[in-house]
Amino acid sequence: MTDHPAPRLSERLFVALQHLLPQHGLSTLMHRLARIQWRPLKSLLIAQFARIYQIDMTQAVEPDLSAYPHFNAFFTRPLRPDARPLDPDPLVVLCPVDGRISQIGPITTDGRLIQAKGHDYSVRDLLGLAPGADHPFDGGRFTTIYLAPSDYHRIHMPLTGDLTGMTYVPGRLFSVNHTTAKLVPGLFARNERVVCRFATEAGDMALAMIGAIFVGGIETVWAGAITPPHSGRSLQHVAHENGGQSIHLERGAEMGRFNLGSTVILLFPRDRVQWDPGLAPGQKVRLGQRLGMRR
Structure with missing residues (x-):
């Protein structure tokens, strides 16, 4: 069987x-x-x-x-400040969006994430890294959160952090619903996406915003609209310039948005974050609630 x-x-x-x-x-x-x-x-x-x-x-x-x-x-309407109260514990990793957990758990020691039952893909491919480039996420923790059309579509910071890099990775625009995740290998590493890296008190945090069909619009608060237009190049690094000033965002602050909806993938290094054991695929989550604790 x-x-x-x-x-x-x-x-x-x-x-x-x-x-x-x-x-x-x-x-x-x-x-x-x-x-x-x-x-x-x-x-x-x-x-x-x-x-x-x-x-x-x-x-x-x-x-x-x-x-x-x-x-x-x-x-992309803003919500009232009291509509999404933030968990007040500063050690808590906040949920960055409204949505539903698609997958949550460990990243394997060789850098693989679960996409759906029977399918996985690599951190390296998701981040759009050049061959030989290093990353700290092997053996770490990840969660994938799907935003339905009815959800709030602004993305907020799980922890306070300083932007260390942003990469735009062109790709396809498949749907990111459950059916497509089951049947399209490496879906999240094939779709167009913007990957933001932050230095936080839980180490290097990566937040990937995944585009989807009819959902090609991704922007950040510091760079504005990144896509469209849709680049045909295999990999494009978006160089960030802000008058020589670094980008610092507080826990809970808005960092980006989808112009229409899609998926967010959050990654942390080994032994820096522990997800709450009650969280599981299929569970509805809201911006500002507790996902876990930083160590």
């Missing part, structure tokens, strides 16, 4: 269609549509989305749907 049931025909067709679709072209089209300010269209998009996904606008700084100039402004 196999541990991995054969995928259903509908699942195989869903993934096969994604291979055929012009992923970047569709995502660019969606990016433009989400910024149309023609009132009848933008109002229809916002109202229908809020109804379908039952968005609680009482948590937003601006609860009036008509006040948003376009759909993307609504989608």
